[in-house]
Every structure is written in structure tokens, then in C-alpha cells.
Amino acid sequence: MQNELHPRLRLMVALFVGLFLFVGCSSxxxxxxxxxxxxxxxxxxTQPKAKAPVDFAPGGLDPIDSRGRPISxxxxxxxxxxxxxxxxxxxxxxxxxxxxRNSGRSLVIEGHCDERGTREYNLALGEQRxxxxxxFLRSAGASSxxxxxxxxxxxxxxDPGHNEGSWSRNRRAVLSYR
Amino acid sequence: xNKISHLVGCFFLMILHSLAHGSLDTIIIDQGQDDPVxxxxxxxxxxxxxxxxxxxxxxxxxxxxxxxxxxxxxxANMLSYPSNAGGVFFRDxxxxxxxxxxxxxxxxxxxxKVSVLFELYDVIxxxxxxxxxxxxxxxHWRDVAHKVSDLVYERVTGIRGAxxxxxxxxxxxxxxxxxxxxxxxxxxxxxxxxRTLIESAEPILSASWSPDGNRVAxxxxxxxxxxxxxxxxxxxxxxxxxxxxGINGSPVFSPDGGSLALVLSRDGDPExxxxxxxxxxxxxxxxxxxxxxxxSWSPDGxxIIFTSDRGGRPQIYRVELATNFIERLTFVGDYNARARLxxxxxxxxxxxxxxxxxxxxxxxxxxxxxQVLTETALDESPSLAPNGTMLIYATQNQGRGILAVVSxxxxxxYRLPSSLGDVREPxxxxxxxxxxxx
Numbered sequence: 315m316q317n318e319l320h321p322r323l324r325l326m327v328a329l330f331v332g333l334f335l336f337v338g339c340s341s342x343x344x345x346x347x348x349x350x351x352x353x354x355x356x357x358x359x360t361q362p363k364a365k366a367p368v369d370f371a372p373g374g375l376d377p378i379d380s381r382g383r384p385i386s387x388x389x390x391x392x393x394x395x396x397x398x399x400x401x402x403x404x405x406x407x408x409x410x411x412x413x414x415r416n417s418g419r420s421l422v423i424e425g426h427c428d429e430r431g432t433r434e435y436n437l438a439l440g441e442q443r444x445x446x447x448x449x450f451l452r453s454a455g456a457s458s459x460x461x462x463x464x465x466x467x468x469x470x471x472x473d474p475g476h477n478e479g480s481w482s483r484n485r486r487a488v489l490s491y492r
Numbered sequence: 493x494n495k496i497s498h499l500v501g502c503f504f505l506m507i508l509h510s511l512a513h514g515s516l517d518t519i520i521i522d523q524g525q526d527d528p529v530x531x532x533x534x535x536x537x538x539x540x541x542x543x544x545x546x547x548x549x550x551x552x553x554x555x556x557x558x559x560x561x562x563x564x565x566x567x568a569n570m571l572s573y574p575s576n577a578g579g580v581f582f583r584d585x586x587x588x589x590x591x592x593x594x595x596x597x598x599x600x601x602x603x604x605k606v607s608v609l610f611e612l613y614d615v616i617x618x619x620x621x622x623x624x625x626x627x628x629x630x631x632h633w634r635d636v637a638h639k640v641s642d643l644v645y646e647r648v649t650g651i652r653g654a655x656x657x658x659x660x661x662x663x664x665x666x667x668x669x670x671x672x673x674x675x676x677x678x679x680x681x682x683x684x685x686x687r688t689l690i691e692s693a694e695p696i697l698s699a700s701w702s703p704d705g706n707r708v709a710x711x712x713x714x715x716x717x718x719x720x721x722x723x724x725x726x727x728x729x730x731x732x733x734x735x736x737x738g739i740n741g742s743p744v745f746s747p748d749g750g751s752l753a754l755v756l757s758r759d760g761d762p763e764x765x766x767x768x769x770x771x772x773x774x775x776x777x778x779x780x781x782x783x784x785x786x787x788s789w790s791p792d793g794x795x796i797i798f799t800s801d802r803g804g805r806p807q808i809y810r811v812e813l814a815t816n817f818i819e820r821l822t823f824v825g826d827y828n829a830r831a832r833l834x835x836x837x838x839x840x841x842x843x844x845x846x847x848x849x850x851x852x853x854x855x856x857x858x859x860x861x862x863q864v865l866t867e868t869a870l871d872e873s874p875s876l877a878p879n880g881t882m883l884i885y886a887t888q889n890q891g892r893g894i895l896a897v898v899s900x901x902x903x904x905x906y907r908l909p910s911s912l913g914d915v916r917e918p919x920x921x922x923x924x925x926x927x928x929x930x
Contacts (some may be wrong), residue, residue, distance in 0.1 A: 429870065430850065430870065431827070431829070431843075431845075431850070432799070432829040432830040432843050432872055432873070433698065433830075433872070433873070433917065434697075434698060434741050434742045434755065434785045434786045434830065435785055435786065435799055435806055435829050435830070437718070437741050437762075437785070438761075438762045438783040438785050439783070441738065441739055441757055441761075441762070442783075464716070464718070465739060467697075469695035469713070470668075470672070470695060471668040472668065473668055474667050474669070475668075475891075476888065476891050
């Protein structure tokens with residue numbers, strides 16, 4: 315199926331983009347550096363020190379980037395498609411980074427559809443959307459224990475309207491941290 | 493097509509007050525048969541004190557109108573109002589071009605039982621063709637009205653009537669907001685006597701009836717994830733029967749009631765399973781990495797039809813359970829889904845996308861011809877009346893989810909809106925054998 319190949323291709327692109335972003339962040343960030351005790355850091359090599367970590371905002375539910383801005387938790391899809399959009403990959407990479415840093419934390423990925431098409435078929439389509447996010451995060455280093463998917467199909471629209479604008483807001487995957 | 497809505501205006505007035513308490517509004521009839529059978533339903537003679545509590549003949553006449561196959565004579569045009577054989581003068585009814593005449597009476601006993609007698613006459617041949625007496629608790633008087641309608645319908649058309657059936661549907665309020673609620677409702681086939689089976693802040697979907705009409709299966713998100721629940725219609729028992737990782741969907745009882753077809757994605761992608769309801773043992777039916785969903789049984793229980801996008805787009809397939817032989821059934825269009833077989837096992841109804849718009853379509857599996865039955869948009873969830881003459885489905889009207897009914901030949905159409913919220917996913921009950929609660 316094309317749907318299975320596609321995200322994988324994009325993932326490779328995404329990994330490159332993610333790496334680029336990461337390097338970019340750590341070299342140009344102007345955020346104040348968190349002073350740590352002068353203890354030898356036992357962190358494994360896969361967890362390099364970031365000057366300004368992407369992490370959770372106080373409260374522990376809202377992920378923020380190195381500039382303290384919230385990281386998008388909603389990702390949109392085209393009609394009848396379950397392929398991640400290129401422009402969402404950098405934000406997803408940041409989520410993967412947060413999960414890597416916080417191995418005790420987990421997140422639920424909700425898949426949603428617009429109202430067109432049958433309800434149970436849309437449950438399946440919503441699951442494909444959630445799975446596209448899940449496999450991206452896994453490949454980017456999140457553990458499968460940290461990722462749960464739930465498809466709501468067309469049952470929980472974000473926008474109750476019945477036009478293209480509403481539909482495009484309803485075809486989405488939403489991440490919520492636990 | 494014969495627009496008959498003006499003819500039934502008088503019935504609307506009579507039933508308006510009685511429908512006001514249900515969560516479905518007054519039925520709107522859009523279209524009927526070209527040459528309906530002309531019948532006179534004479535107001536039943538009532539004991540004093542009974543006539544302001546029950547309106548049998550109005551309910552019966554409205555049942556018959558709704559079928560699209562009858563045109564009841566307006567009461568005001570009647571020359572007499574007989575309630576027994578002695579008062580019937582066939583010549584009077586022939587003058588009024590009436591083919592059939594229905595008369596009756598009802599009396600109330602001291603223990604609050606109502607006794608109803610009806611007689612159906614063939615006016616042309618001047619003979620009585622059906623008569624029956626019923627005695628029920630007064631609170632169940634509507635069951636009698638629908639039972640009379642069933643018998644009249646069967647006597648005249650030769651097809652078993654399905655007015656004494658019920659419709660289950662999902663009522664969604666405040667959809668798309670944080671205050672959204674979902675409930676499973678059961679109403680009489682005319683939208684009356686609605687009651688709530690279950691209500692939840694999380695979605696409810698895919699409700700279906702057991703073949704004896706005593707149980708329903710549905711999908712609930714009440715635990716934060718989908719799971720399948722089987723519940724007794726009288727509320728006496730409720731069991732969660734699947735709670736797997738991923739999709740738990742599309743529960744449909746087998747014709748013998750012993751198994752449930754359902755969809756699970758626990759193995760990675762949605763597949764059709766059959767659960768033996770006694771042993772709870774699961775048998776996996778489909779094995780394909782594409783989406784396989786929306787199973788439905790053939791009337792003989794030997795095969796299952798389902799939706800799959802294994803060919804690239806969603807289409808209807810059939811799997812023979814003894815051999816696992818799979819064949820594709822639909823070829824017209826790029827989206828055909830959620831199919832149901834008619835009781836004859838030969839005809840299929842399903843959701844069909846045409847020019848980007850979703851309609852209900854009908855297909856003869858032997859001749860392979862497809863006919864689109866509905867003209868509205870976003871039509872889905874077709875469910876057949878147990879006699880196979882009509883189907884109920886969900887559609888939208890002015891941005892609101894409503895239920896609608898269309899006959900299998902596409903000629904008869906009516907709508908059941910609700911002013912309480914979006915109504916959807918209707919499921920027509922099986923025949924009710926006998927009277928419930930008698």
C-alpha cells in the first residue's frame with residue numbers, strides 16, 4: 315500500500331530535518347543556559363546536552379520548544395488520506411525529543427476524520443492517521459510503551475460545521491500527554 | 493411522482509399533540525406511490541372516557557399513509573361512521589371510490605384493560621376479510637394500533653407489515669463542543685414513545701439489534717477507548733464483550749443470534765472477526781493489510797459482506813465462511829461502503845459516493861445494476877425494515893442530522909427530524925412476534 319511506504323520516505327526526510335533543527339537550536343539558541351551541578355553527566359551519548367531543552371511547561375502537560383513557545387499538538391490531513399504533512403515533521407520531531415528525554419511520560423494520539431464517508435470506515439481511517447504519527451515518533455526514538463492511539467473517526471469533530479473549512483479542521487491527529 | 497403531503501395534513505393535526513413529548517418530531521412525508529390503495533379508516537367507536545386518551549384510527553391511518561401504499565379517506569368526506577357490520581353500506585363506500593374499509597371499537601374494563609375489535613372489508617367484493625379482537629393494558633394501546641396496521645397491510649399487499657417495530661438511533665447533542673453528549677434512543681417505528689437506553693459524554697455508535705429484538709450491541713467510548721457492549725433492551729443486563737487495543741467496532745449479530753461479527757485492529761489493522769457469544773472464542777475472518785470493516789451477515793448466516801479498500805478504494809466484498817472464498821461485489825464508483833443485504837439475500841443496499849456526494853444505493857447482485865435511491869447529501873447508515881420494503885438512513889437537513897426513510901423502489905419518502913439534536917445511525921428492529929409486555 316502506498317500509505318505504508320509514504321510515511322517511511324517522509325520519515326527519512328524528517329530525520330534529516332530534525333537533526334538539522336536540533337543542531338540549529340543548540341548552536342544558535344540565546345536562552346539562558348541552565349546551570350547544573352559540576353557533576354559528571356552520566357547521560358548516554360544518544361542524549362546530548364541541549365542548551366535550552368524542549369520540555370514541558372510548568373504543569374507538565376504542554377510541551378514547549380527551546381524558546382518557550384508551545385509546540386503544536388494538532389496535525390492536519392488531506393481528505394481521505396493518512397499521510398503526514400511535510401510541514402508538521404519538525405514539530406513531531408520535537409515531540410519525539412521530549413519523549414526521549416522523559417521516558418516515564420506517555421502520550422495518547424487521537425485520530426479524527428471529517429464527516430464524509432461511513433462511520434466505521436472513518437474509524438479505520440482515523441486509526442491510520444494516528445498510526446502515521448505513532449510510527450513517525452517511534453522511528454524518531456520514542457518507545458512504543460509511551461505511545462497509545464485512539465481513533466474517534468468522525469465522532470468528535472473539532473468544528474461542528476458542514477463545509478470545506480470545517481472539514482479541514484476535523485481531519486486531524488491530536489497529541490495529549492499523560 | 494404523486495405528492496401526497498397535502499392529503500395527510502389532517503392526520504398531522506391529529507397526531508401533533510401526541511408526538512410533542514417524543515424526541516423525534518412530526519414525520520414529514522415527501523413522496524408516495526403513484527396509485528395508492530384507497531382505504532377508509534373510520535374513527536373507532538370508544539367507550540366514554542376512552543376517546544380523549546387514545547386515538548387508534550389516527551395512528552392506524554398514519555401508519556398506512558407512511559407506507560406510501562395507502563391513501564386514507566379524510567374523515568370529513570365519510571358519509572357514515574359505522575362501528576359494526578350492521579352499519580356498513582358498501583354502496584356508500586363505493587361512491588367514495590374506497591377499495592377497503594376498516595372499522596372498529598374499543599372498550600375499557602374496570603381493571604384498566606382496553607379491548608379492541610376491528611373489521612376489515614373488501615368494498616368491491618362486499619365481504620369481511622379480516623377481524624381480530626385484542627385486549628391489552630391501557631398503557632399499551634399504541635401496540636394495538638400498530639398491530640392492526642400490520643394486519644391490514646399484510647391482508648391487502650400480501651407482505652407482512654412492519655409497523656409494530658422499533659427504531660434505535662444515536663442522538664448527539666452539542667456536537668463539536670465540550671458539552672457534547674451522546675445517547676442511544678429507541679422509538680416506535682412512527683417515532684413515538686422514545687426512551688433512552690444509555691447516555692454518555694463519550695461517543696456511542698454502530699448500534700445493532702439481536703434477531704429476537706431483546707438485545708442490542710454497540711460501540712461506546714465511555715472508558716476513553718472504544719469497546720463493544722451488549723445490553724438487554726429492558727435494561728436488565730449489560731456486558732462489555734471486547735476491550736482490545738485499537739478499534740473495537742461494527743458489532744452485528746448473526747441471524748441465529750449465537751455469534752457476533754465485529755471489527756478489531758488489535759493485530760495491526762482492522763480485520764473482521766466472529767465471536768461465539770457462548771464461549772467468547774474469536775475467529776478471525778479476514779487477513780489483509782488493507783482496511784476490512786463494516787461486516788454484515790447474509791440472511792442464511794453462511795457468508796459475511798464487508799467493506800474493504802484492498803483494491804485501493806473502499807468497495808463491498810463477500811466472504812463465504814465455510815471456505816474463506818472472497819469475491820468483490822461492487823464495481824460502480826470509487827466509494828461503496830456499509831452494505832446490508834435484503835431478506836432475499838440477492839439485493840444489496842449501501843453507501844455510494846457519486847460525484848463526491850454520498851447517497852444510499854441499491855444493487856441487484858444477479859444483474860449487477862446499481863440504482864441510487866436518495867438525492868440528499870451525506871446519506872449514510874442504511875438499515876432495512878424487517879419486511880425488506882423500506883430502509884431508514886441518516887442524512888442532513890439544514891446542517892442538522894435527521895433520519896429519513898425511502899422505499900426500496902425509491903418511490904416513497906419521509907423524514908424523521910429531531911429538534912433535540914443530531915439524530916443518526918438508525919437501526920430498524922426485527923419483527924416483534926406477539927405483543928411486548930402482554
